[in-house]
Amino acid sequence: MSGWLLALIQLMIFVLGAPFLVIWIKQVKCRLQNRRAPSFAQPYRDLGKLFRKQVVLAENASPLFRMAPYIVFAATVLAALTVPLIAIKLPTAAIADMLVLLGFLAIGRFFMTLAGMDVGTAFGGMGSSREVSLSSLAEPALLMVIFTLAMTAQSTNLSSVMQYLLDVGVVLRPSLLFALLGLMLVAVAETGRVPVDNPATHLELTMVHEAMILEYSGRHLALMEWAAYIKLMIFGVLIVNIFFPWGLATDATLPALAIGFAAMVFKLLVAGVVLAVAETRLAKMRVFRVPEYLNLAFLLALLGALSHIILEVGV
Amino acid sequence: MNIVDFSLHEQAILLFAALILFTSFALLAQQRMLASIHVFAWQGALVAGATVLVAIVSKQNHLYFSAALTFGLKAVFLPWMLHRLVNQLGIQHHVETVVRPALVLLGAAALVVFSYYVALPIEKLSLLSTRNTIAVSMAVVLIGMLMMVARRQAVSQVLGFMSMENGLFFAAVVSTHGMPMVVELGIAFDVLVAAVLFGIFFLQIRDSIESLDVDRLNRLSETDQAEQTRE
C-alpha cells in the first residue's frame, strides 16, 4: 500500500516539478545571455491564469478539438507514471515498460496532430505535418536506444534496467555512451527545443509544436503547455536516471528516499544547465536540416546497439 | 565473455574501438574539408591510444613503439601535411556534397554487421581479451573502402585510404598484438611515401582539371573512349 502511495507522491512531484524544470532552464539561459530572467513562479502563474481564462473555440472545431487537450495531458501523465523518478521497484513499474512509455507518448502526439489539423488553418496543418515527419525519424532512433538498453539489462522494464545498472556498477560501456548521445539528440527533437524547434517563438516559418496548438486558448492551452513541460521532464529523467542511476532509492525507507530526491533534483538541475548551454551555443537549424540531425541520432543509437552486440557480448 | 568480466583497461580498449568506429562514420559523413582532416587526426590518436592500452594489458613493450609511430604518423604528420596542402590549394573551406548521405551511412552500418559475421569464426579462435574488436577493425577497413567509392573529392579519397590503413593497423594490434617489427616499419614507410605521392598528385590533378573533384577525371572509360590527345 505504501508503495502505491509513494508512486502517487512521485507522480505529484513529477507533474508539479515539470514547470520548475522549464523555468530553471529559462533562468540559466537568461543568465548566459545576459538577460533578466523571469521569476521561478512564472510558469505556475501562467498556467493558473490560463486555467481561469475563458476558452475560445473556432466555429468549425469538432468535439475532437475539445477532447484532445485532456487526452494529451492524461497520456503524458500516464507516461510520467511509468518513469522511476526517485525510487525504483515501485508497484507502478510493474505495470508498464519502455515500449508502453513510448506508446503513451505516441497517443499524445497522435491526438495533438489531429487537433492541429482539426480547425483547418494553414499553420495547424503545417505544424502537424512537420511533427509527424520528424517523429517518424525520431522514433526509430528512440526504439534503437531502448533495444540497446534492453539487451544490456535483459529487460525492457525501466525499473529493472536501472536496477541492473546500479548493481553492476561502473563499467565503461561504449554502447551506453552512444545510446546516451542518441537519446539526448532525440530528446531535444521530441521536446521541441533548439536547434530543432524553438518553444519561445511563433515565427511561422520555423515553428512546429507551437503551430499545432496555435488555435487553443484558456484551460485547453494550459493543459497542452503543461503536457509539453511534463514531456520535457520525462526525457530529462530518462536521461539522468538511466545513464546516471546513482542515488535512486532502492527501498522505501525515508533516508533512501531523501537521498533519491536530492540526487534527482541535483541531476536534473545539471541536465538543465547542459541543455541551456547547448541551446545558447547552437542556432536553430533549418527544417530541411532536421532529418540529417535525426539521422545522426539514429546512427548513434544504431552504433550503440551494434557495439553492444559486437564488443560487449562477443563470443 | 561479457564486458563485465573485463578489467578497466580492457573495457577502455573496447570503448576506444567503438570510438574509432564512430570516427569512421564521422569521416564518411563529414563534408567539410578541415573538419574531415581533424576527424581523421582524432582517429589516428584513438588508434594510438588503443595501442597503448593493448600494450599495457598484454605487456608487449614493442607496442609502445608502434603506438608512438602511429601517433606521429597518423595523428600528427599526415593531418599536418594535408592541412598544409589544402591551404596551399585554397580549398580549406571546400564543402563537398555527398550523394545520398543517409544511404551511404546505412551502407556503412550494413558493413559493420557484415564484418561482425565474417569475424565471428576468427574471434572464436582467439583467447585475447581484445578479440571482440577484430570485427570493428575490419569494419573500419571496409568503411574506408566505402568512403573511397562514395566520395568524389581527391582529399576525401585519400582520407578514406588512410583510415583503411588505420583499420589495418588496429586489426594487427588487436588480433595478434602487432605485426613483426620489420613488417610494421615497412608498412609505415609505404604509408609515408604514399602520403607524399598523394600530395604530389593533388597538385597534378589540380593542374590538369583545375579542381580536385575526381568525377571530372572521366576521359578514360570503356563506354566512351575519348580520342587520344597525343597524336
Place this chain on the structure above:
Amino acid sequence: MNSVYLILLLPLSGALLLAMIRSPVVAGWLNIGISVATFLASVNMALIVLRDGPFLTDNSMFYIDAFNVYLIVLTSFVGITTAIFSRPYMRYVLSEGWVNPKRMRLYHSMYQIFLVTMLLALTTNNLGILWVAIEGATLATVLLVSLYRTPESVEAAWKYFVLCGVGIAQALFGTVLVYFAADHVLHMPEAGLQWTVLYSVASQLDPTVMSIAFVFLLVGYGTKVGLVPLHNWLPDAHSEGPTPMSAVLSGLLLNVALYAVVRCKMLVDPALADPGWGTPQLAGYLMMAFGLLSFVVAGLFLYRQQDIKRMFSYSSIEHMGLMTFAFGIGGPLATFGALLHMTVHSLTKSAIFIAVGHATHIAGTQFIDKIRGLIKTQPAVGWGLLIGTATIAGFPPFGVFMSEFLMLTATMQSWPWLTPVLLSGLAIAFAGLFRNIHPMVYGAVPEGQQPVQANMLPVALHLLIVLWLGISIPSFLANWFDQATLLITGSHFL
C-alpha cells in the same frame, strides 16, 4: 649467400646513382649497365641454386627455391631488354618535349626502384615484406604513369593509385589474418609471417581463418594481377604511361602479383585439407572463377579497343586470367603449364610492348586507326609486331602455344565441360587481336611516314627464347618448373 643481397643492392644503389645524374644520355646507358649487372648477379645466384638447391639466408629474411629463382632471372632479364629499348625511346620522348630532363631522372631512378621492389617481393621469405614490396612497386610506378602530365595520364595514375591502394589494403588484412592463424600454432612472434616456417605448419593452421584470409589476399593481390572486376586500373595505366613502363608492368608486375597469390594458395591448400573442413578446393575454385571471368571478359574487350597499348593490356588481363585459372585447377599438369606460361607471356608481352613503342613512334600516335603500313615503312618493326602478336595469340611452334596446350589438356582432364569456354575464349582473343593488327602491319602507308631509329634486338631475343621454349625446354629449366610444380601441388609433373 651474398648473391641475394647483391641482386637487391645493385639496382637500389643504381637508383640512387641515377637520381643524381643529370644527363639523360648517360643515365640511359647507365640504366642498361645496372640492369646487366643485376642480371649477372641473378644468374650467379641461379647457378648456386642449381648446384646446391634451395637456400635460406642466415637471418631467415630471404628464401630462394625453384619457384622464385627462375622468376628472379626472368625479371632481371626483362629488366635489361626493356632498359635497352627504353634508352632510344626515352630520348625520342625527350626530344618531343613530353618530358623534361628532371622527369627523365625520375624515370630512370624509379625504373630501378621498381626492379628492386619486384626482386624484393620475389626473394623475401616474409609475407609482410612481400606486401610491402608489392605496395612499393605501385608507389614506384605511379609517378611514371603520370610522367607525361597529360590529363589522361594523371587520371590513369590516380585510378591506378586509388584502386591498387584499396586492393592491396585487403591483402594486408589477409596477411594479418594469416599471422593471426600462425600465432595460434607457433607462438613465435617474429617468425609468424616467415614463409618457410608457415609452410611447414600449414596443415595445422585454422581452416576457417585461412579461408577468410585467402579471400582477402586473392582480392588484394588479384587487383594487382588485373583480375576482372578489379582490372580497371590496368588498361589505363598501360596506355597512358611511357611504353617501357607498360612493358615491365605487363611483363613483371602482373607476374609477381600472381606469384604472391600462388604462394598464398600454397599455404591455404594444406590448411583446408583438414578432413573436418568442407571444401578443400576453396582457393582453387575462387582462382578458377576469377581467372575464367577475366579471361572471357578481357577477350571480349579486345574488340572495342581503339588504342593499341590498351588493346595489348587487355590481352595481358586475358593471359593473367588464364594462368590464374590454371593455378586454380591445381594438379601438376595445369601448374606446369601455368608456370611455363608465366615465363613465355612475360617475355612475349614485353617484346610486343617494345615493338608497339616503336610502332607508335613511327605513326606518331597510339590510335589503332591511324597506325598503318608498318611492314612497308620499317619491316623490322612490322614483322616484330606481327610475330609477337602471332606468338601471344598462341600460334605453334612458339612457347605460348606449348603452355596453352598444356593448360587446355589439364582442363580437359579435370573440367572437360570448361574446355569449350577456354577454346572459344582463345579464338575470340585471336580474332580480336588480328582484326586490329592486320591493317596496322599491312595497310596502306600514310604519307610522309618515315622509319625511326629502332633497336629490335630485345624483341628478337625475347621471341627467339619463346620459340626455343616452344620447341624444347632446356633440362635445367624443366627441372625447375618441375620442382616448383612439386612445391605447389605436392607431386612431380615429369
